[in-house]
Amino acid sequence: MTVLDTRALNRATLARQYLLTREDTPVHTAVAHLCGLQAQEPQEPFTGLWSRIAAFRPQELDDALTGRTVVRTHLMRRTVHLVTADDALAWRARHDAMLRQRATAAYRRELADVDLDELAAAGRAVVADGQPRTMAQLVGEVGDRWPAPPRRALGEVLVAALVPMAQLPPRGLWGTKAGVRNLPLATWLGREVPPLPDGDGDPVGRRLVRRYLAAHGPAATADIRAWSGLAGLPAAVAAVREELVAFRDERGRELLDLPAAPRPHPDTPAPVRFLPAFDNAILGYDDRSRIIDDAHLGLSVAGQRAVLVDGRVAATWTLRDERLTVTPLRPLSATEQDEIRAEAQALAAFHDADPARVRITSGDV
Structure with missing residues (x-):
């Protein structure tokens, strides 16, 4: 079974999440x-x-x-x-x-x-x-x-x-x-919430599995549960398994995916992206290592906004009093800082803040 390393999973996630x-x-x-x-x-x-x-x-x-x-x-x-x-x-x-x-x-x-x-x-x-x-x-x-x-x-x-x-x-x-x-x-x-159909093996659950994988895959069943909060999806996964392809991650977990879903090359360039608080690109998984280091997991749960650099959480950001401040979580190269600043200035303008007041701090590095 093909093993997808963390970088391959990262690029797949970015592609599905419209972040590439x-x-x-x-x-x-x-x-x-x-x-x-x-x-x-x-x-x-x-x-x-x-x-x-x-x-x-x-x-x-x-x-x-x-x-x-x-x-x-x-x-x-x-x-x-x-x-x-x-x-x-x-x-x-x-x-x-x-x-x-x-x-x-x-x-x-x-x-x-x-x-x-x-x-x-x-x-x-x-x-x-x-x-x-x-x-x-x-x-x-x-x-x-x-x-x-x-x-x-x-x-x-x-x-x-x-x-x-x-x-x-x-x-x-x-x-x-x-x-x-x-x-x-x-x-x-103006429409009623339809009741769950009797029998028929959980058609709504099957659709949820397919939709989740289209937006978040490749992923393990534990990831689907973490995203949805639903405990009863193993039967739905089993029902659609023949439609799916399987991989393993570096930990040995089985990952499922839609056959035709994008899985870009791991070396595909990933631009700087600013994520809002509680974004599902991070929270939509049980194992979030594809996008954020274990040491920083608490940041997303606490509602801090993240900056992706080369596809991974590398900084947090705030916007207060028309000043957008980026706080790095690791050392950033001069090129990375330039890319962050350019994206931050565009985001500041979107929020009607002053792009000239964008600031990158020394950070917790």
Whole structure:
């Protein structure tokens, strides 16, 4: 079985993630290909798309959100993701059990005496009028029936797990600070969330596996689980295995992939790229060594933004008071610094900051 070294996996990941070459593609198509962008920080997807789409303009994402072709909702790993409307509807029922388990696990003691099915029914009854509500407003209308649990526990399990919700604009629009207003996905998108089909061997899971590999492969089954948060995908993997090709990484793990998916030569040049906080190019794997050193794993989990140099995380970056600051994690050559500065100046201009105020610090090296 062919062994793919770390550099080969890195270049494959960059190609799938649109980080080798910016793609000339609509926002909706990019979001679909990437299987969504993690978006609990509402402004971060704009940087993620700027680094991936040629001539990306913020208005394109704003139009997709207000036009309801892209939606903010809790999905993979119980985190807020920006996904296409089609994927939000198609994938939601497959994620229901995981969302409920993770939400209730966080408040196991607080919700011990709450019948979750009754709570879900009460929540659906409240939002049936089609009016957007904040979490506090929703809890305020059902909380009298459950006075003991903390209101936050009731609210989070309702909006993140029990009732499929969309977070409405202006939340997530460019340069906008807005609180979360929730409306059922079915109401916002004008289509019901389809139930999981009976039998037929998990067709949604099979589609998820294929879509994940197209955007993240080659990858191990543990990587698929880490990205999705779903524990029940081995059967789906087994069902599509004959469609896939297999490799091994340097640790001996089996990696699966789509036969025709791009796997560039390991020596393919990789340009400097700036990633937003919580980007799935890093977080979408169990083994993240293809893109980030073990010593720096905590940075991405903590929400620090990363700079890729030669395809790997080599620095972090911040943007405050119109100053973009890059902090290296290893020594950078003069050429690397020049490349970082050029990309940073372009990113600063995108964010309406002053490109002349880009700064590369001495870093933690």
